[in-house]
Amino acid sequence: MTTEEIMRVALDQSGMRDIPADSGVHVRGDGIRRIYATIDCDVADLLLARELRCDAVLTHHPEGTASLHGWRLIARQVEQMVECGVPVDRAEAAIQRRMHMVELNSHVRNYGRVAQAAQLLKLSFLNVHLPCDVISRRLITEKMAPFQQPDSHATVADIIAALQEFPEQKLAATEPKVLLGAPDRLAGRVAVAMAGYTNGGLEVLKAYFEAGVGCVLMMHFPEADLREAREQKLAGNLIITGHMASDSIGINVYLDELERRGLEVIRAGGIIVPR
Numbered sequence: 001m002t003t004e005e006i007m008r009v010a011l012d013q014s015g016m017r018d019i020p021a022d023s024g025v026h027v028r029g030d031g032i033r034r035i036y037a038t039i040d041c042d043v044a045d046l047l048l049a050r051e052l053r054c055d056a057v058l059t060h061h062p063e064g065t066a067s068l069h070g071w072r073l074i075a076r077q078v079e080q081m082v083e084c085g086v087p088v089d090r091a092e093a094a095i096q097r098r099m100h101m102v103e104l105n106s107h108v109r110n111y112g113r114v115a116q117a118a119q120l121l122k123l124s125f126l127n128v129h130l131p132c133d134v135i136s137r138r139l140i141t142e143k144m145a146p147f148q149q150p151d152s153h154a155t156v157a158d159i160i161a162a163l164q165e166f167p168e169q170k171l172a173a174t175e176p177k178v179l180l181g182a183p184d185r186l187a188g189r190v191a192v193a194m195a196g197y198t199n200g201g202l203e204v205l206k207a208y209f210e211a212g213v214g215c216v217l218m219m220h221f222p223e224a225d226l227r228e229a230r231e232q233k234l235a236g237n238l239i240i241t242g243h244m245a246s247d248s249i250g251i252n253v254y255l256d257e258l259e260r261r262g263l264e265v266i267r268a269g270g271i272i273v274p275r
Helices: 003-014 043-051 066-083 088-106 113-120 130-148 156-163 167-171 201-210 223-231 243-260
Strands: 024-027 034-038 056-059 124-127 177-180 189-192 213-218 237-240 264-267
Touching: 003 024, 003 056, 003 124, 003 130, 003 243, 024 113, 034 043, 034 243, 043 056, 043 113, 066 088, 066 201, 088 201, 113 124, 130 156, 130 189, 130 243, 156 213, 156 237, 167 243, 177 223, 201 213, 201 223, 243 264
Parallel strands: 034 056, 034 264, 056 124, 189 213, 213 237
Antiparallel strands: 024 124, 177 237
């Protein structure tokens, strides 16, 4: 396979036509038969991949110029909020603080270091971020569907139990954690706030609660924003689902398909492997 074909599989699985800003082929290649797959990538991963005689390295989190431009995808969270009843003007205002912070932090990145190393090692190199997160969000949303019925009396603990039905969640060293609210509280409507490059922070969380969402699921949440949320005594429930566990759900679906197409995949770099 070529690097472009490997990328196309992810795009097709996630329903995307074009490569999103947080993903990219950084070192092109063809005739790829064995790949090293990881959640995060450093030069050490490239060296390990070469030692394992891999033809390419596929990492999840943004590398190269994708790590500079991914912040623009936070705008995807507007549509997610609107689907949950947040007025569009409120949703657009809610993402501004987080977008500014993430864009500002991108300027300090040594964005080309790992991609340059891959080029020197003659290893094909790509990262696939949003497509895998879209798959994770879709599967978690499907898992939450029974709790969205008007007559649901599910508690926050029921939501956590459903999340832990995913093999990746069962095997992870982390567990979904209630950061706001309590396990015995009613969950109410559930929002799966994922696949928007990163979490939306405090203002996005408040927008969901103001729209009547009772429980928000995010992969992770900033400590400073959590302090503010607690100081403001926000009334809803917030569950963080675990970063590596949640990432691994979509990544494994993608890698399984690559294997079905004949690629040998070595899963490493923090991917939680169900089998």
